[in-house]
Amino acid sequence: MNLEFSAQVAARGFDVSLSIAQGETVAVLGPNGAGKSTFLTVLAGLLRPDSGRAVLGDRVLFELGAGGRGRWLPPHERGVSMLAQDALLFPHLSALENVAFGPQSRGVSRAEARSRATAWLERVGVSELATRGPAQLSGGQAQRVAVARALASDPELLLLDEPLAALDVSAAPAVRRMLRDVLADRTALIVTHDILDAFTLADRVVVLEAGRVVDLGPTRDVLDRPRTPFAAGLAALNLLTGTVAAPGVVRADSPVAPGEAALLLRARFVDDLTAGDRAAVCIRPSAVTVSVTPTTDAAPTGPGDPERTVLPVTITDLEPRGDLVRVRAGDVAADAPPGRVADLDLAPGVRVWFGVTAADAVAYRL
Amino acid sequence: MTRPIASGRRRDRAYAGVPGWVMGVAAVGAAFVLLPLVAMVTRVNWAEFVPLVTSESSLDALGLSLRTSLTATALCVLLGVPMAVVLARTEFWGQRILRSLVLLPLVLPPVVGGIALLYTFGRRGLLGQGFEALGVTIAFSTTAVVLAQTFVALPFLVLSLEGALRTVGTRYEAVGATLGARPTTVLRRITLPLVVPALLSGAVLSFARALGEFGATLAFAGSLQGVTRTLPLEIYLQRETDPDAAVALSLVLVVVAVVVVAAAHQAGRSGGARLRGSS
Numbered sequence: 001m002n003l004e005f006s007a008q009v010a011a012r013g014f015d016v017s018l019s020i021a022q023g024e025t026v027a028v029l030g031p032n033g034a035g036k037s038t039f040l041t042v043l044a045g046l047l048r049p050d051s052g053r054a055v056l057g058d059r060v061l062f063e064l065g066a067g068g069r070g071r072w073l074p075p076h077e078r079g080v081s082m083l084a085q086d087a088l089l090f091p092h093l094s095a096l097e098n099v100a101f102g103p104q105s106r107g108v109s110r111a112e113a114r115s116r117a118t119a120w121l122e123r124v125g126v127s128e129l130a131t132r133g134p135a136q137l138s139g140g141q142a143q144r145v146a147v148a149r150a151l152a153s154d155p156e157l158l159l160l161d162e163p164l165a166a167l168d169v170s171a172a173p174a175v176r177r178m179l180r181d182v183l184a185d186r187t188a189l190i191v192t193h194d195i196l197d198a199f200t201l202a203d204r205v206v207v208l209e210a211g212r213v214v215d216l217g218p219t220r221d222v223l224d225r226p227r228t229p230f231a232a233g234l235a236a237l238n239l240l241t242g243t244v245a246a247p248g249v250v251r252a253d254s255p256v257a258p259g260e261a262a263l264l265l266r267a268r269f270v271d272d273l274t275a276g277d278r279a280a281v282c283i284r285p286s287a288v289t290v291s292v293t294p295t296t297d298a299a300p301t302g303p304g305d306p307e308r309t310v311l312p313v314t315i316t317d318l319e320p321r322g323d324l325v326r327v328r329a330g331d332v333a334a335d336a337p338p339g340r341v342a343d344l345d346l347a348p349g350v351r352v353w354f355g356v357t358a359a360d361a362v363a364y365r366l
Numbered sequence: 367m368t369r370p371i372a373s374g375r376r377r378d379r380a381y382a383g384v385p386g387w388v389m390g391v392a393a394v395g396a397a398f399v400l401l402p403l404v405a406m407v408t409r410v411n412w413a414e415f416v417p418l419v420t421s422e423s424s425l426d427a428l429g430l431s432l433r434t435s436l437t438a439t440a441l442c443v444l445l446g447v448p449m450a451v452v453l454a455r456t457e458f459w460g461q462r463i464l465r466s467l468v469l470l471p472l473v474l475p476p477v478v479g480g481i482a483l484l485y486t487f488g489r490r491g492l493l494g495q496g497f498e499a500l501g502v503t504i505a506f507s508t509t510a511v512v513l514a515q516t517f518v519a520l521p522f523l524v525l526s527l528e529g530a531l532r533t534v535g536t537r538y539e540a541v542g543a544t545l546g547a548r549p550t551t552v553l554r555r556i557t558l559p560l561v562v563p564a565l566l567s568g569a570v571l572s573f574a575r576a577l578g579e580f581g582a583t584l585a586f587a588g589s590l591q592g593v594t595r596t597l598p599l600e601i602y603l604q605r606e607t608d609p610d611a612a613v614a615l616s617l618v619l620v621v622v623a624v625v626v627v628a629a630a631h632q633a634g635r636s637g638g639a640r641l642r643g644s645s
Contacts, residue, residue: 044544075543082544088537101555105547153545350399
């Protein structure tokens, strides 16, 4: 079922419009308090918006005027299932009875509901746990049962609120794979903080900030070519914004670190941009080199090497990341091997030069 | 031998840090509650005990008490569950005041409650006149006993159930609704099963309060043997004429009360264990 959604909740500063096509999975990203949960609870019918309109297939979920008057379907008539971070299995029912609850509530006979529940438990890979109580299930098992329960009620729209966040790292990958299988061809919205969830499960992502949509597009576009600091941070990319100064050169809006001069970035333009256009420049931290002396062939903002930009910065933070160390200087970061960090004697407060080639600095329209 | 703390009796002696004088005062308090019971037991005429508690008037009173208290408990559950659900789950103007008023019988002297009931259901009462016109007299009947007991016992059930409903929260109910369950289905299959322990202990408390009811019953129902003279009224009456009978019947009430408290405790524990999934 395709979804047309638009709603305003004044008390939470929420104002979002979004369309989802039949069978599409959309990831909802955003910092805490951005309105992601509000979005889901309004769709599920657990929160009544002040105004707005939502249509799922040919069913009007709500149609509320400015005064809050109009049509509003209660949750049980919407065909919208919600899966939360905690499995929230009914503690007094067995796994099978939990899954059978939805079909039974919709008037299916007890025997038929149980056989559907058995089929769903099998589909999510926990058929042997049917008779167990929720307290006897591990986190991953409980979440699988919760997925089966949400899908057994045959929802037209599935809402997932950080479904993997409460699972330990060993359980999450298998549940993520299972979700990818069951979400194929399903209309679904998934709130997540995990970029892997977005890439694995979603066709498109929508980025919310302060109750508004700030970015929207196919997952790879939004996360490989971020337009907001939040999306860039989630994708662990450096994002600088500015104005095109000349072909291949972007003048950054602000210095990369406090106290530095604004600089000219040499970049590879992937969009057709002309002088004066707004542009974003995205750089992978692993493509940024660190040195303790400005390289001889490049003055920071001068003519120098046309293929290279050198940024004078002061280190603010060092953070180990796997086999590399992320060297942060204000808004930009470089990844360096621990040996090099030790050789250069890097520490917060040390002045260094970050270098990046134009090929690694991707500029696109903002 | 060491055991995990959760597995019942605690074997290791963790430092509690309770001052000695607090223990002393607590011991005085416990003695204050238990000593009168001991004193009463010492005065029981054991030789005459069985004839005393099986006399016709005693059996009438005991039977009436059990019948009316059970009926009152059923009424409390019937009326109290919806009241607790509304108080715990909805918000409306004046709700706080309504809650205080509904729980008023808890703090009201029972005899005042009895008089209030008399002016409601009595022959000249607010609703009583209507019942009278239909040929139904409520005051000074067994029905009046049940109404008086329900009046004083209802707040116990509402209070314990409302607290449990708030503790359980609405998250399971929300999940149930998004799975397509109508509000009645959610109430029957999710909300109530989750608060069964509180419902049981609330019902047991209501039963105990109904069984001990005296003031409201006397004011509203009077004291007719076999009709409205419940065990507490019988004890009060016997105290004047036959103190041995009063003491023997009191002991019966004490035993019933102890059984009831133990049952409530058990209900709370097994219910809690069931919810934790050890069923």
